[in-house]
Amino acid sequence: MIDPNADRALFRQLADQIRERISAGEFEPGQMLPSEAALGQEYGLARTAVRAALSLLRAEGLVESVRGLGSVVRDRPEPKPVRLHKGDEATVTLGEGLPRVVVVRASGDTETYPADGVILRPA
Amino acid sequence: MIDPNADRALFRQLADQIRERISAGEFEPGQMLPSEAALGQEYGLARTAVRAALSLLRAEGLVESVRGLGSVVRDRPEPKPVRLHKGDEATVTLGEGLPRVVVVRASGDTETYPADGVILRPA
DNA sequence: CACGATTTGTCCGTATGTATC
DNA sequence: GGATACATACGGACAAATCGT
DSSP: OOOTTSSSOHHHHHHHHHHHHHHTTSSOTTOBOOOHHHHHHHHTOOHHHHHHHHHHHHHTTSEEEETTTEEEEOOOOOOEEEEEOTTOEEEEEOSSSSOEEEEEOTTSOEEEEEGGGEEEEEO | OOOTTSSSOHHHHHHHHHHHHHHTTSSOTTOBOOOHHHHHHHHTOOHHHHHHHHHHHHHTTSEEEETTTEEEEOOOOOOEEEEEOTTOEEEEEOSSSSOEEEEEOTTSOEEEEEGGGEEEEEO
16 A cells, blocks of 8 residues: 555655556546545545645646546546658647647648647648 | 736636747846746736746747756757758657657658757658 | 754644635 | 535754754
8 A cells, every 4th residue: 555664755646546546446437536635535644645646647648637526537538649751740749738739730720639648740 | 017816827827928028038048037036926826837937938849947947948950951852751840848850861861850940841 | 873953844623715606 | 504625834853954063
């Protein structure tokens, strides 16, 4: 479970646990995670630690938190292929929320995608 | 400065302030930011709020923090063009620290770059 | 090499605000 | 209105890394 004496931070261990429970199928996409209070109770951690763990998982795009509702396992569709034609450019923008891939077409049109939802290929 | 009555969270306002001071050239790349304690003192905020603000800026790739040292303004080089040839693929990996762009060449070789340091173009 | 000062990292407890049901 | 749940913010505390003395 969680070892206070391990050299890995508690909130990282908790993130590991939740990550495993998700990949094990215990928590499925679209499904609610236990509340922060419940997770804290279950693992014997303060809510600050629980929130830090969830913050990590959010940065990984694994979960989303909605105020007044809870945290849900994010549905991660198979990365969608995006073709780059001559004159196209793709960059990654950081900042608010999940990073996004911005594709500027040769025509000047722009498209954006969740950064973990695309696989870029030359045309 | 910082308005406790604004709709915007205090730590977000602080992040805005620091962002402006960086883009204004008051803090230059490679230079140390004031310590968390100093920032808290200056803006009348608890360290939790200061750390939340710095966490935002780190996610944006604007600053880096080193334990025992402090936080430095990150040097953001001009995004470097990376050419995708036939059979190449590029994806973005989230997770620990800054997101990275992973390029898998047709040969099977892989290259990774800081996500905000590349501009992808078809060959 | 040892020691202390500084700074960030981690953790806890508590309180209040706000959105959802 | 009430219950639940996340967001924000404060305070304090100790650990760990770094640097200069």
